[in-house]
Amino acid sequence: MTDREGLPIWYELLARDPDAAERFYTHVLGWSVERPQLAAAPDYRVLAAPDGDGVAGLMAVPPGAPMAPGWLFYLAADDVDATVERIIAAGGAVAMPATDIPEVGRIALVADPHGTLFYVMRGDGDESRAFRTADTATAGHAVWNELTAPDQDAALAFYAGLFGWRHEGAMPMGDLGDYKFVHSGTTCLGATMNNFAGKGPGWQFYFMVEDVDAAVERLIGAGGRVEQGPDEIPGGSFSVVAADPEGAAFGFVGERRA
Known part of the structure; x- marks a missing residue:
């Protein structure tokens, strides 16, 4: 494996109607679709960015x-079985035991x-290119991973024990507390925040678009909805929190070209 341990290397959407989800996301985020014909999952579809990267x-x-329909991500682990043992010891759980997927790798859902x-x-x-930091990403790539938790520091301590992540830097959010940035080595992966009304624990992922306002128009036209934004973020880009027609939460980031 060439991927650095603890980095996000793949994202995955579980949908009630994969055909409808395919139409929605290819329209809104500009992805194309490949069907690798995996023996373990004959209808599995790969969503690729315009540059061809899965x-x-x-x-x-x-x-x-x-x-419920929703998004998950995969974190690189040098030894999946040993990582699962550490997850259990740290108070986590196993939803699917470590399994070998031919032509893919060894995975576990935890x-x-x-x-x-x-x-x-x-x-x-080969090395995954699914996640790229905002300064290197192009349209279609994941650029931000956001964790909401009842106790953001306790949650980060869990991931730190597994992968060495750390909090470094923060943005005050008033009564909601601090939005704390998460780093793996020199790579900023995203941020954590505490639960708030209407937002329970979970990961949310943001993808790069070329024009946020155009993406909002496509989102609404395709039956999705804007939950928040566009909000300006450091660096001059804007972020949108969204939901697809099945209610799966995701986000996108980009410039307001208009």
Whole structure:
């Protein structure tokens, strides 16, 4: 594996209607779709950025699974089984045991102590380009990972124990407390914040677009909705918190070219 441990290397959407989700996201975020014909998941779809880099997967919510439509991500792990053991010891849980996926790698679906799901993965392929920091990303790539938790410091301590992440820098949000930036080495991965009214624990992911206002128009026209924004962020770009037609939360970041 060439991916650095603890970095996000893949994103995945579980949808009730994958065909409708495919139409929505290709229209709103400009992704194209590939079908790798995996034996373990025949209908699995790969969502690729305009530059051709694979960014995310799309699959149906498994029949009978107690899961709402939503987004997950995969974090690189040098040793998936050892990482799962550390997750359990730190108060997390295992939703799907470590499994080998031919032509993909070894993965496990786990949860942090607050119940937030994520994958750990040792990939068999080349270095992932799904996540890129905002200064290097182009349209379609993930650029920000945002964790909401009942106790952001306790949540970060869990991930720090696994991957060495740390809080460095913060932005005050008044009564909501601080929006604390998360780093892995020199890479800023995103931020954490505490739960607030209407927002429970979970990860939310933001993708790069070329024009935020144009993306908002596409979002609304395709049946999605704006939850917040566009809000200016440091550096001159703008962010939007959104939901797709099935209610799955996501976000996007970009310039206001108008």
